[in-house]
Amino acid sequence: MSAKHNLKGRTVEEMENLMVELGQPKFRGRQLFLWINQKKENDFANMTDLAKKFREALAETCYIPTISVAEEQASEDGTTKYLVQLHDGRKVEAVFIPTEGRATLCISTQVGCKMACSFCATGYQKFTRDLESWEIVDQLLTLKFPTPVTNIVLMGMGEPFDNWESVVRALKIFQDPMGPQIGKRHITVSTVGITPKIREFVGANLGRLAISLHGTTDEQRSSIMPMNRKYPLAEMMEACRTVGFNNRDRVTFEYLLIKGINDSVEDAYRLVELVKDIPCKINLLAYNENTFVDFKRPDEKVVLKFQRILLDNNLTTTYRRSRGRDIAAACGQLHHKHARATQAQAQAQAI
Ligand code: SF4
Structure with missing residues (x-):
């Protein structure tokens, strides 16, 4: 048979x-x-x-297969982290993040990641495999949430554009009127900056684009994000600049501030120059120290000064203080896989 x-x-x-x-x-x-x-x-x-x-x-x-939950941790602020067990015993993370007026689900697209970003514990994990489209979709369908999910971000484990076909299929299913009906304006896909896929994604009009920027020169960015050597900053920014976004669309640039690496006043001004002609908003995050990588978190006043320069130059800029820190599971934190999140996962896997 x-x-x-x-x-x-x-x-x-x-x-x-x-x-x-x-x-x-x-x-x-x-x-x-x-x-x-x-x-x-x-x-x-x-x-x-x-x-x-x-x-x-x-x-x-x-x-009709289903994923299962190996472990669930709820934070005091309502953030819930799910350690998702796949059919082959591998595990990925999903995070539910309730904020005022919305409930966002952060979804993984791969087991491990090939991108090897040096600030990210997942980057140190061996890439094991892509998630199949059903495993991506099922993080929304099978997990149980306290309130209905209104927004989806593909910022969990993995680089979504490195698993293109399954991700595109999942995005189509999320948006289908006969499916979960999460509209494309409520879906954000985050990438390290695989330039050809940026163009393809925006052309396909399947959701909002977020770029993990984290650096303002090629030298600096390549030192923490090896993929920058293949797709340098100018090329990536050009893809963001020239692709025909519809009027209301803006790119989100995620910028993780790491002490002494990318948090200087010069960096702030270079960032202004880099994005000034791109409809965008900037999400600043401050690195969370851990025992996994020897990077330091900048002082709060350095972060606020950095943000002030961006705001003074008319850039929409938010500074996200991590949510769910008591369980090491806020979405930005999950994406960057700070060691605490990975240690929590490793502990859960060891049980
Ligand atoms: S930051 Fe994202 S793309 Fe980079 S290694 Fe981590 S999971 Fe992969």
Whole structure:
């Protein structure tokens, strides 16, 4: 008997095509897509508007997999971190972050990461594999949240543009009117700056773009983000500058301030120059010290001075004090995989 078909992580069109392939009418694909991606149903027996005979046939030929939760940690500020267990026993992280008026889910796209950013513990982990589209989507479908998720950020473990096909498929599913209905303005994909994919992503109009910038010269940025050697700053900024964003779109530049590395007044002015003709906002984060990497957190007054220079130059700039720090799990922190988060994960994996 041939292998069963996985029904999760397929777009509506792919689901329709599969049904036709299985000798069913096309509309069955839409029905199944809705049951799985909007009603979050994983059991054919509960899909009551489908004929019993069809449900039985489905159970013979298809299956609906799920991820599971290995560990869950809730922070005092409402942030919840999930250590997600995959079917092969590997683990990734997802973080639920409630803020006023929204609830954001930070999702992982790979197990480990090839990008090797030196401030990031994931960068030190061996890349193991890409997540399949269903494993990306299922972080939204299967995890249980205190309130409904309104926003999604692909800033968890991995570089989303390095897992392009699965990420694009997941973004289409998130946005589908018959799916979870998270609109593209509520979805942000964060990248280290893989230039050709930046252009492709913006062209596809599947969500907002965030760039992990973290440096204002090639020398500085390459020293902490090796991918900068392949896609230097000028080239990456050009991709952000020339791609035709629609009027309301802005790029988000994430800038992690590390003491003595990229937190000088000169850096602040260089940053102003770098982004001045790009519709954007800047999210500043201050490095969280850990035993994993010997980087230091800048003094608060250095961070505020840096922010002041940006604000005085009319750049929309936020300084995010990490949320969920008591569980080492705020989303920015998760993305940068400071050692505390990884240690927490390593401990959880050791249990
Ligand atoms: S910061 Fe992001 S892209 Fe860089 S190594 Fe960490 S997970 Fe990968």
